[in-house]
Amino acid sequence: MIKIHHLNNSRSHRVLWLLEELGVKYQLIKYQRDKITNLAPKELKEVHSLGKSPVLQNNDETIIESGAIVTYIIDQYADETFYPKFTDGDYYQYLQLMHYAEGSAIAPFILQLYMRFLGNNSEPLQPRIKSEIKKHLSYLANTLGSNDYFFRNQFSGVDIMLSFVIEAGKISGTLIPFPNLEALLKRYQNRVSYKKAIEVGGDYLLGK
Ligand SMILES: N[C@@H](CCC(=O)N[C@@H](CS)C(=O)NCC(=O)O)C(=O)O
Numbered sequence: 001m002i003k004i005h006h007l008n009n010s011r012s013h014r015v016l017w018l019l020e021e022l023g024v025k026y027q028l029i030k031y032q033r034d035k036i037t038n039l040a041p042k043e044l045k046e047v048h049s050l051g052k053s054p055v056l057q058n059n060d061e062t063i064i065e066s067g068a069i070v071t072y073i074i075d076q077y078a079d080e081t082f083y084p085k086f087t088d089g090d091y092y093q094y095l096q097l098m099h100y101a102e103g104s105a106i107a108p109f110i111l112q113l114y115m116r117f118l119g120n121n122s123e124p125l126q127p128r129i130k131s132e133i134k135k136h137l138s139y140l141a142n143t144l145g146s147n148d149y150f151f152r153n154q155f156s157g158v159d160i161m162l163s164f165v166i167e168a169g170k171i172s173g174t175l176i177p178f179p180n181l182e183a184l185l186k187r188y189q190n191r192v193s194y195k196k197a198i199e200v201g202g203d204y205l206l207g208k
Helices: 012-022 043-047 066-077 091-105 107-144 157-171 179-189 192-201
Strands: 002-007 026-031 055-058 061-064
Touching: 002 012, 002 043, 012 026, 012 066, 012 157, 012 192, 026 192, 043 055, 055 066, 061 066, 066 091, 066 157, 091 107, 091 157, 107 157, 107 179, 157 179, 179 192
Parallel strands: 002 026
Antiparallel strands: 002 055, 055 061
């Protein structure tokens, strides 16, 4: 059975959400962030040297990076209507959005998070960070347009991956100019599988 090493209030929520969505059975191993540093406990380093979550283990395999984990789960367990085939014309559109989430899109949000350690000294960088966040949320809002979901207008791994960026937008107050993304976030949060992932994984403050 798949094992998921899950850190509270983290990207790992998406992995539980996907497993719940697909009805895959898994073993959950929970870790709590340090209350002061917000870092993962040292026990996670025994699972993988980076000490970050999520981590998936199955048989002899240990996989990190939520994009790779989501792809692994889809490849192993999803019905073929859930993802494009390599030979489909829009396959690379799918791949691009899957990588975009943890590649370009989340970067300015993470930078913003670290900037708070600098207090007022971060001010010279703030306009650039804010304009980058706006650029990525605008791109996502335009990509979604009037559709309900990002790829083929059907719920997919792309939604699972991009949800973290939209949630980061929500908590940073930068989602307000993008009503279609706000509505999409509500659609995600209303899914039974999303709620179940919170039930099993613990409270998830992102996106609230
Ligand atoms: N790009 C990686 C990021 C992994 C990551 O940074 N995870 C965070 C949780 S959201 C973490 O484990 N933080 C605790 C720490 O760094 O100690 C992924 O998508 O899995």
